[in-house]
Amino acid sequence: MVNVRGYISSNFTKSFLTIFLPFYLIISLVFFVRISSLTSKIQINFAELLLLYSYSIPEIIFYTIPLSFIAALANVLINLSQGNELIALYALGLKSKKILSSLLLLGLLFSFLLAGISFLAMPLSKQFYKAFKEEKRSEAKLNIVPGELGQKFGNYYMYVKEKTDKTFHDIVIYNRTNKADEQFFSSQRGQINHNENVTSLLLHKGYGYTYTKTKLQQAEYETAEIFDRSQSQGFQFQSIASYWSEGKESREKVMHRILFYIFISLIPFLSVYLVASFTMINPRYQQNRSFLVIFITTLFFYIIASSLEKWGTPLLLILSIMIITILGQWLFKKRVAKYF
Known part of the structure; x- marks a missing residue:
């Protein structure tokens, strides 16, 4: 069983990196455009541009991993199914739930990683980003050009x-x-x-x-x-605890953001049974619908996440997690575990 887990994990890693890197580069370009727009207000050189980009890396990773995980999971399972490798494992007496256990563990590890990024790394990187902009804006106010009036x-x-x-x-x-x-x-x-x-x-x-x-x-x-009495007192850094508890925004808005981050962080773990229900197939009788599965699953999760960010409560978050977990296991049992 250890070899099977290693084989599935190895295939998942290759598929994940193949999908993650293009997504990462595409989203990075979006952030580069956003950072470049700052040059209309402040002057930054190429090294400072890269520094600002480095502050955006946690946010880029946070939004890239969930989609990459769902796509990699669907691709791995559908490829193993079409190559009759899953059928061979079933024939050796391995149950579908046992085969899926290594992917559940990977989903749990990715969820912990996303939680760490959203609640620890992102608050710090956003504060560094704001502090850099405040410093540059302050310098811009003092950028006296010879020969100019006003x-x-x-x-x-x-x-x-x-x-x-x-x-x-x-x-x-x-x-x-x-x-x-x-x-x-x-x-x-x-x-x-x-x-x-x-x-x-x-x-x-x-x-x-x-x-x-x-x-x-x-x-x-x-x-x-x-x-110069008009200058601000500079950007004040906050600890992680004070960032979430004493932010400038209302408590309700902070709570909605926390619920959003928690749900997005749980997507890798919650998506395993849902995706596996439609991608662990018998290629002789079932068709490959992996692209449709990736699209619908991703859309489903982000609609719930956006709803939690706007109107969510802790009770709705708990109910959403419970319903998705029950739905995923029910679909997996009905479509896969019942036969394999």
Whole structure:
């Protein structure tokens, strides 16, 4: 029996990789397009593009594995059936349930893998993704281009004539504190400083002017520092527990997402009996309908998953799992185990 399990597992692994890799590449292209769309808002180089893609890998795997597992399971069983290999195993006295036990174990292992990805890896990768975007957006706000008007540093409008390395030359800054007061600063040079979450502009050798309706004040300075008070405090990372319990979204929405992840994670294990009921066939009397089985099974599972994400409750999740388990075993007993 150990050799039979190894043989079936080996065939499943080959079929799974053959299906998983193309699906993975296709979904990766979708994510690359989504990441590339960020270049209209922030500037990223190729290395940063790959870094953002690496943050998306857990999500890509999570959505690729269930479909790949169903397709690989159907292909393996239908190929073994059409090659009369299952018939030979039946003739040796092996029951269909015994043959299916190795695939049930694989389904259980894949379900544990998906649960780990959805509840551990994906929260971390999404936070890294958001933190990277926040950092880039913050840098974009401070990307001062020489010779352009209308650029802002915090609440200040800023004009720079030249820039060498990280130093600005011939700087003019305008700020309107209220309807009656206006401020101007001019400086020979300056540079942007970063200190933790605080960003400032350090000016050297210049003049400051404050204008009101009644008077004009002038001040000369050797150094002056202007702080950007408009910046956010940066992205705050959360632990896994706090991510699921103290998220910004409503509790109901978080619960629906948890139910969705749980159900999607269970698809490999729940699909074994359903798929086997229509792909463990006698090729002399039954036709190969593996493509139809893959399509209907996948559609069936994702309709339930989408329903749980929108209107689900823990009770509905439990009922869905029980009904699918009972339905799968009943169909398997009626169509396969009754004869083999």
